[in-house]
Amino acid sequence: MSAIAAVRTSRTVLALGVAARALAWGATASAAMLVAGAIADIMTPIPLGARIALAATATLAGVASAVAVTWRSRRVVSLPRVALWIEERFPSLQFALVTEVEGLRVWPSVATPASSADWTRMSRTRAIRGLGAPLAALASVSLMLAILPAGAVARVGAPRAGDALDRAASRPSGASRLAPLVASVTPPVYSGVRGSITDEPTSIETLVGSEVVLRGRGDARGIVAVVGSDTVPARRAGDRWSIGFSVTARATAVRLVDRGFARIVAIEPVTDLEPSVTLLRPVHDSVLRAGTGRIPLVAEAADDYGIDSAAFEYIVSSGEGETFKFRSGTLKPTRPPAQTRRLALDASLFLDSLALRPGDIVHLRAIARDGNVVTGPGIGASETRALRIARAGEYDSVSVEAAGPASEDKSVVSERMLIMLAEALEKRRPSLQRPVVVGESRTIAADQTRLRKTVGEVIFTRLGGESVEESATEDVPTKAKSMEELLRRADSATNISNDPLDFGGGESPVVAVNKPLLEAYNAMWEASTQLELGEPGKALPHMRRALAAIQKARQAERLYLRGRPPRLVIDVNKARLQGKDKGASGARLPRLPADSALRARAERFGRIIDLVAGDPAAAVDSLLLLRVDALGNQPAFAAALGDAADALRRGQGARATDALSRARRALSGPIVARDSLGRWGVAPP
Amino acid sequence: MSEFVFATAQYESGDWDSAPLVPANIVDTIARYTSIPVAPTGVVVPLSDERMLRFPLLYLTGHLPVRFSAVERRNVQRFVDRGGLLFVDDHNHDIDGTFHKTATEEITRTVGPLRELRNDHPLYTAFFRFPDGPPATSHELNGWGDNLVHKHLLAVERRGRIAVLYSNKDYSSEWNYHPDSKRFLSVDNTRFAVNIVLYALTA
Numbered sequence: 080m081s082a083i084a085a086v087r088t089s090r091t092v093l094a095l096g097v098a099a100r101a102l103a104w105g106a107t108a109s110a111a112m113l114v115a116g117a118i119a120d121i122m123t124p125i126p127l128g129a130r131i132a133l134a135a136t137a138t139l140a141g142v143a144s145a146v147a148v149t150w151r152s153r154r155v156v157s158l159p160r161v162a163l164w165i166e167e168r169f170p171s172l173q174f175a176l177v178t179e180v181e182g183l184r185v186w187p188s189v190a191t192p193a194s195s196a197d198w199t200r201m202s203r204t205r206a207i208r209g210l211g212a213p214l215a216a217l218a219s220v221s222l223m224l225a226i227l228p229a230g231a232v233a234r235v236g237a238p239r240a241g242d243a244l245d246r247a248a249s250r251p252s253g254a255s256r257l258a259p260l261v262a263s264v265t266p267p268v269y270s271g272v273r274g275s276i277t278d279e280p281t282s283i284e285t286l287v288g289s290e291v292v293l294r295g296r297g298d299a300r301g302i303v304a305v306v307g308s309d310t311v312p313a314r315r316a317g318d319r320w321s322i323g324f325s326v327t328a329r330a331t332a333v334r335l336v337d338r339g340f341a342r343i344v345a346i347e348p349v350t351d352l353e354p355s356v357t358l359l360r361p362v363h364d365s366v367l368r369a370g371t372g373r374i375p376l377v378a379e380a381a382d383d384y385g386i387d388s389a390a391f392e393y394i395v396s397s398g399e400g401e402t403f404k405f406r407s408g409t410l411k412p413t414r415p416p417a418q419t420r421r422l423a424l425d426a427s428l429f430l431d432s433l434a435l436r437p438g439d440i441v442h443l444r445a446i447a448r449d450g451n452v453v454t455g456p457g458i459g460a461s462e463t464r465a466l467r468i469a470r471a472g473e474y475d476s477v478s479v480e481a482a483g484p485a486s487e488d489k490s491v492v493s494e495r496m497l498i499m500l501a502e503a504l505e506k507r508r509p510s511l512q513r514p515v516v517v518g519e520s521r522t523i524a525a526d527q528t529r530l531r532k533t534v535g536e537v538i539f540t541r542l543g544g545e546s547v548e549e550s551a552t553e554d555v556p557t558k559a560k561s562m563e564e565l566l567r568r569a570d571s572a573t574n575i576s577n578d579p580l581d582f583g584g585g586e587s588p589v590v591a592v593n594k595p596l597l598e599a600y601n602a603m604w605e606a607s608t609q610l611e612l613g614e615p616g617k618a619l620p621h622m623r624r625a626l627a628a629i630q631k632a633r634q635a636e637r638l639y640l641r642g643r644p645p646r647l648v649i650d651v652n653k654a655r656l657q658g659k660d661k662g663a664s665g666a667r668l669p670r671l672p673a674d675s676a677l678r679a680r681a682e683r684f685g686r687i688i689d690l691v692a693g694d695p696a697a698a699v700d701s702l703l704l705l706r707v708d709a710l711g712n713q714p715a716f717a718a719a720l721g722d723a724a725d726a727l728r729r730g731q732g733a734r735a736t737d738a739l740s741r742a743r744r745a746l747s748g749p750i751v752a753r754d755s756l757g758r759w760g761v762a763p764p
Numbered sequence: 765m766s767e768f769v770f771a772t773a774q775y776e777s778g779d780w781d782s783a784p785l786v787p788a789n790i791v792d793t794i795a796r797y798t799s800i801p802v803a804p805t806g807v808v809v810p811l812s813d814e815r816m817l818r819f820p821l822l823y824l825t826g827h828l829p830v831r832f833s834a835v836e837r838r839n840v841q842r843f844v845d846r847g848g849l850l851f852v853d854d855h856n857h858d859i860d861g862t863f864h865k866t867a868t869e870e871i872t873r874t875v876g877p878l879r880e881l882r883n884d885h886p887l888y889t890a891f892f893r894f895p896d897g898p899p900a901t902s903h904e905l906n907g908w909g910d911n912l913v914h915k916h917l918l919a920v921e922r923r924g925r926i927a928v929l930y931s932n933k934d935y936s937s938e939w940n941y942h943p944d945s946k947r948f949l950s951v952d953n954t955r956f957a958v959n960i961v962l963y964a965l966t967a
Contacts, residue, residue, distance in 0.1 A: 353873075394829055394862055403827045405862040442777070442829050458873070463777055463831035647788035649804045649943060654795035 085195030096206020103213030105145030241276035288453030353457030370435025378445035517613035524610030857909030857934035
């Protein structure tokens, strides 16, 4: 072996020693920190976060120690330094070895087999001797780790949620078995949500249908949980107890009881919301001219845990008034992969396939179901769009092609104009010859007769009969001798009844609708007779009566549009046999919100505050019960109560005070700012 | 004290105005049998309008599908949360009809599931006594609609009181006539409406 090779061998031995020493010191440092942490945790429980940090710190400390030791001995890798180290121990070499290692040849060579063996032995001795201290320290620390309870070391070395039960701590025989407490929550499988474990839970927020298991240390006998109206006994599992129950849709305070000890855990159910569905197309309700063609349908659905199925739905309603028929169906049912949270839907609706008729209405919407098999399935639906097929004639008013206004019928003179002509003639009558008066009067009479025929056509048309040309018939019209006779004639034309007044105090529809026009018809007859005789003055009262009747008939033409049903005023006092009423509705005042529950809650909160100083444990329980009560309608208040209970349980006074202040503000509502005090210097309520 | 105003609910999807004479008839009935201050006319209030919250009782009927818009649904929820009573009557009188299917679905979605109302419920003794439960209508007895005489009304109850009262008995047709015509009836068939109004005002 050459001298250089021997030096290299020594370097390897020394380097291995350094590495072993570094590892030993690193392990010792890490183990020492774990021992310190475990002892501290036995004395006072360390929170999970701090333990995770401690474990990380221990690892870092070990690595740092190892690196420091390695750095300190870093020259071991240098061959000249190793040669110098050998020269120090073998002065007889007189730097010949260093000289050779540095590449300068010497004669005779210093390397001999015998001396190189000495160098290696010395290097091994040095390496072993250097391991003594760290191995001794590591052994000491390892001994302490072995002495400490396994659970205590695991809580520091591998901290995890739920290891509160592993904590080693002395407990008096009569102490509560309700602490430590660990809750394991397993959500329903359909949700795809992973289970969780919580140490020392004050409240558990999870999906409805989740399985909750509360676990603690000690014998199970005598431990029960009051869940709503049920009492669940604890089960034994080794040296631990456990109680399991399912989460219902109602917020519950689970009361754990162990002899004289009690503990409350608030269960806050999270509701699986139904899918949210939006129909993107068609955008609006529409009226279609014909029931043909294709309607594109587009929708999107979203769900908090996953959509199970989705489809478009339609209902076709046919009919009117009291008679409707319905058909329904679905389009393009879709079943997406499990836990799909967003889904786009599209389909086409072929109207021809629905065989729609005028007046039919197609109600369209998109629906989606979630995979909730516990309380569902939740069904979400979009807004509904209505597509109506226009009735025949519905477009008449808009389908007329643009054209000039139709020329008015100049042959028909209005009753008002006839009155004006008659009045003018009557005024000029003293200055006119009788034949002239008769001639002009007969001209007016001719117009009056023409107008009367028009009114007659309207009456007969409305009665359901044919429009009758007066001059072409023999018996119609002959002047009715009375109103009743004329009505009888009119009604007989419709074959409704022999007696138009058979409603016994009421009026038949025939009479009610046509009575004004019949009055006008009769009055015109009288007027034309007088005009034919050349007596415009005597004709005028009849003409004015005819005009008034026409006006009355015109006002009777009412059209009840949708959304404006006939307004029927009940005479309340008459119904009570007390007289007449004003016939107008009074203004309504908004109902004041009921605040009795809020007031009771505030009083309850005040009592809890009084309890905090004297009995914090009872106050915590009361806060949790109040929190459960408020979860439904005052979430901010409930959240603050939860924080306060948690802080009180942990003995964090300042945090509890802050949380209670927030709760008070949430309960009292926003601060009311007032510009000034009232007149008497007292703030108004 | 404000006078009672009978309010008809107007909703977007259907023919909410299919029984236009019912409000006047019920107003007349209330005036005849009770001393409740009552407005002489009913009002129509859109469910999408927050003013619907001002009325203790809302009457909803129709033949066509009932599909609330988001605003209507939210207002109905607020209405029942505030203690209002929504009276829904199936004008089709047909449990296989679209009104029934869509209205019950919408009520379930908006307020909660409908359940049969027991026939000794305080509603049936709120004013007049109906020991056999809801009075039958001539439409039921004549076999129209679904050809059933419904033994029960349906209801959603909140905190021990009815929030939604649902009828398949077609009171909308039974009561849809001019109040003056009551004089031709040996027994006034609108008396049950008094119980509904009284229950809405006092329960």
